[in-house]
Amino acid sequence: MPKFRGTHAATADASANGSRPRFCTGFLGTASIRPDRRSVMGIPAHVGPVRGGRLSLRLVGILVLLALGPLLLAACGGSEEEKVPATPTKQAQARTATPVATRTPVPPTATPTPAPESGVKLLFAYSPGCPHCAYQKPIITEFEQRQPEVDVIWVRYADLNSEQRTLVEGTSGHPVMVFHSGDHTRQVVGETSIDVLEQEYEVFQGQVGKTEKSKTKTGSYIICR
Numbered sequence: 406m407p408k409f410r411g412t413h414a415a416t417a418d419a420s421a422n423g424s425r426p427r428f429c430t431g432f433l434g435t436a437s438i439r440p441d442r443r444s445v446m447g448i449p450a451h452v453g454p455v456r457g458g459r460l461s462l463r464l465v466g467i468l469v470l471l472a473l474g475p476l477l478l479a480a481c482g483g484s485e486e487e488k489v490p491a492t493p494t495k496q497a498q499a500r501t502a503t504p505v506a507t508r509t510p511v512p513p514t515a516t517p518t519p520a521p522e523s524g525v526k527l528l529f530a531y532s533p534g535c536p537h538c539a540y541q542k543p544i545i546t547e548f549e550q551r552q553p554e555v556d557v558i559w560v561r562y563a564d565l566n567s568e569q570r571t572l573v574e575g576t577s578g579h580p581v582m583v584f585h586s587g588d589h590t591r592q593v594v595g596e597t598s599i600d601v602l603e604q605e606y607e608v609f610q611g612q613v614g615k616t617e618k619s620k621t622k623t624g625s626y627i628i629c630r
Contacts (some may be wrong), residue, residue: 455630461531525609526556528572528583530565537596540578544599545582551599576630584609588617594624 529545531538549557560569562579572583572590582593584606591609593602605623612619 525586526558526582528569528585529557529559530573530579530581532562532629533580535579535626537629540596541580544602545596547599548602556571575622578630580628586613589613589619592622594622595627596625
């Protein structure tokens, strides 16, 4: 193997041997190579040591490039990847998709609670050909809607039974309306407006609470005989 020395030492050795020193320029700098015995024997000095030195330096340079090459490529490739936005995958799109609207559960419809019975009944006695009875019929219908706790009974005057005739006893003509509950009765005779009929209902409720037994009569007495 050739020995590498400083430039001055190589020059001195070459002068002593009668030959010129050889210099090798490579990746790591310039160095002189001491000629070996082949120079004395007539063999060119660059045939062996110089070529081997140059090849060694080139090999070192190639190895360094091979070691640093992947790092440089990774750095360049990473910068390019940062510039290009990533395309969302199908799974990511599915996760970010607008959720499907769910049905809101509908609460069950509450069954209307029937109005409590007051124990009060209203007998409406009428005659088909009576004009005052025709006036009173829609008023009785409205009263049923506004006072559902009252049990309203429609009966033609000619079809009254014995109990019902007892309720209208003491009146003459029609229409006749009788509030009754137990031993309490209140007769309303003749055409009566809805407001007056509701007032008579309130009076009857107070009448029931005050006495054990009562029977009263009132009305406009606009009737058919």
